[in-house]
Amino acid sequence: MDHPASPLPAMSVEQRYRLLVEAVTDYAIYLLDATGHVSSWNAGAQRFKGYAEGEILGSHFSRFYVDEDRQNGLPARTLDTAAREGRFEGEGWRQRKDGTRFWAHVVVDSIRDAQGQLLGFAKVTRDLTERRETQQALERARESLLQAQKVEAIGQLTGGVAHDFNNLLMVIVSSMELIRRRTGDDARLQSLVSTALSAARRGASLTQRMLAFARRQELNPVTVDALALVLGMRELLRQSLGPSVRLQLPTGQAPLHVQVDESQLELALLNLAVNARDAMPDGGSLTISVQPSVIKPLPGAASQPLPAGAYVCISLRDTGQGMDEATLARATEPFFTTKGPGKGTGLGLSMIEGLALQLGGRFVLRSQPGVGTTAELWLPAASAASALPKAGAEQVTPTGQGLQILVVDDDELVLSSALAMLEELGHRALGAASASEALQLLRSEPGVQLLLTDHAMPQVTGAELIAIARREFPALPAILASGFAELAIGQSPVTAHRLVKPFGLETLETAIARAMMPNPHP
Template sequence: MRRSEEQFRILVQGVTDYAIYMLDTSGHVSSWNIGAERIKGYKQHEIIGQHFSRFYTEEDLNEGLPDIALATAFRTGRYEKEGWRVRKDGTRFWANVIIDAVRNDDGELIGFAKVTRDVTERMNAQKELAKAREALFQSQKMEAIGQLTGGVAHDFNNLLMAVLGSLELLRKRISADPRALDLLDNAVEAAQRGSSLTQRMLAFARRQDLDLQTVDLPGLVDNVADLLERSIGPAITIDMRFPARLPNVTADPNQLELALLNLAVNARDAMPNGGKIVISAREATVAGGDPDMAAGRYACLSISDEGEGMDKETLDRAIEPFYTTKGVGKGTGLGLPMVHGIMKQSGGQLVLRSEPQKGTTAELWLPVAQEQEITAPVRAMEVQATPEKRALKVLAVDDDALVLMNTVAMLEELGHEVIEASSGQDALGLLEQNPDIDLVVTDQAMPRMTGTQLLGHIKERSPSLPVILVTGYSELPKDFSKVPLLSKPFMLSQLSKKLAEALSSAAAAPDEDAAEAPAS
């Protein structure tokens, strides 16, 4: 028996992964193994006779957990729980604790056997796994919302195309009754607001066209400073802080200006009694392993306010489309989702930091441009395409009857002869029957044969025939990036300019081909 007891003592003393020790009936330590010394940091002579409550945190001591543990073990024979425990040096670890009541042959309590295991690594791994699962869930949720939003916006653009186009044509024919004109203008403005709404939805879904260029951030902010000040009002001051040297970034300047304006207006709304907005920038490097951004150099443009801030729940939902804390009619809930979509499509990231009553900081992370030389962007308003004067024979293709009717009416209003086709297959047949067609205007998203597929067939048969692709969102393959593109909804003037642009490009194409041909 003595040999058996000695072997058991050696076994217990030799265990290093578990703290195994005895407590007397009042909870004082009466034995101590090497595992307890390794885990808790106390030498045997430092802890024998001390009460085991010294391993508990102050919060647990205030709740009386040591007494509850012994009382439970005494009553039921066993107590098991996980929680924070304190080492000799004051650091904490997450412990799995088991306390068993030890009784003699007569059933009399003679003490407690206590086993403690450090499971901090397991707990951290579980937390990381839960965090990864939540991140995956959020990513899948946002992707699903993005797909739904993009599809809704596409269909909504078709409806707005018919509404806006018809209203514009109707205005040319309506009587000069001021009341009637006011009502018509009101309908046009409402439809245009709907168009702006769909653009924000498409931005969130990352399905709008971006004209990525090399952009000087301080210069861009300086260019829109006056607009920002007019938008936020005199009660808000803007403080700009930029380093002496900041690398240029890759971005769409127009979309970036729109994002900056949205964030400034949000900051203004968070400070109803006035305050200060700080716009600053810095360069940073993102290492590999970041799930949101690729490794590389970035410039971070931040917009900070002194406003009400957001709690964690609001912050977590801030980029969800249609989620807003503003009053009814004061916000669509698409401003931040739009900015998020623009940043993701630009290869960057929107990062929000906020605390209640401590303000909010929105950070726009944009990749540093590989080519630092800035090419002056050509703004849409600077393009002065000369509308085509001669009458054309145009083939209009669209599977949506409302949109097709509207497109035909607009082309006829411009003085052109129009042939209609409701599908790509019908269009090919009409092209065979009408070899004198001057131009094709086709929708992109059509069943069985898309606009780009139709364009491919046309280029095989009539390489010089100009084609305009009409789309509700950015959906073209990269091979078709140079094809004249007309985004829905469009107005009569935009259609006229696009016709002139398509004809000019088609006229210039033979010269370009000749210039590229090798000398014989």
């Protein structure tokens, strides 16, 4: 048998209102008198503002506002608006009893009697801190995604442009070297050729920066002691910084091994040092440190800036002008520079960031105007057992005889230049513009002794061509030429010597001699 609900005891309207307000805990609901002093207080207000009713009644409501809003007169404007228009609504920071801040949504309604006389205000406040943080996190995620998509698009474009530019430089370098061999003792012509070659090498350096930004530069990672590398750059850094900058280097530490391309890391550190020098036109100090660090997993985190593991952090801290937040946010953007025309490409920091990411690390910048900038290069630590002693410079003797070499490149100009270079070195060269044409020549020309192929070709890449050719000709030596690392580090599907574009006669001759050694080791 159902029993009817017990009716509420007889209460006045005021009692019912108070019971209702006291039952609400998600909102701060309270009354103010006409001057803004608190005249009632509910459980919700106590819950997230921290004041008990006895310690807040009679206090002016402005005590809930942060200092800057009180100084700007926001509490008075709030009441003026509510009195004039009947309601005020807004959001902003408010302050709890313990001094912590929360983001509040506030509604203030004026209360008037039957004659329209202002009696006071009803104020309702809701804590939106969690919702605001969630929205901001979502906005940051969206912004990061858009930035990543933009950088990826620019990276693809940059990588493609740099690849084509490398091919053009390849033609220029090879042609200039062939011309130099034929100018004889003409000092004027030799000087012009040398100038052209220097410009081409500068262009090659620029493409390396572009490819580093795109994370597609050719790397030769080896295990090196990062501390020893930094200390070995002492004189180079001092000469680059000049007498007005005091250089402080780390001392007395154990070896700290990383797996890096040594020359690329040296270039990155030199670039950072020069940036620090430029930020200290009146002099200052640059402190370089090399420290081990362990990144631990973040509990409950779907991702984190760096995977958990052991790292080596190379830090460069200057006392220069520093950067404001807007400049710092764009510092690693490609082609962004604060230097004057002709004084910077805007690719230096992009190159360093690309290098760090390609090696599985991270590049971090911190800066404050008037204080200075700290640049940190985080690289995965390598096992000391994997560090091999450096051998002396490899002595490679030219073959001394003409070889029959098959050259494969889909770029007609590059192919023509490579053929001319091989003929200049005394070899017999055959040319093919595609993998299919190359395979036909290999089958019809049994005398081919070496395969030299570009990697980035349509349909069938150079690496795939070598793999196919090796099925029919297992002992065929091969050289894989590339302007950038289309193949992941250490994951080449074929055994072949690597030749980085643009290359000159001497580099080509050395590569051929190395490939033709009895027991070649690419």
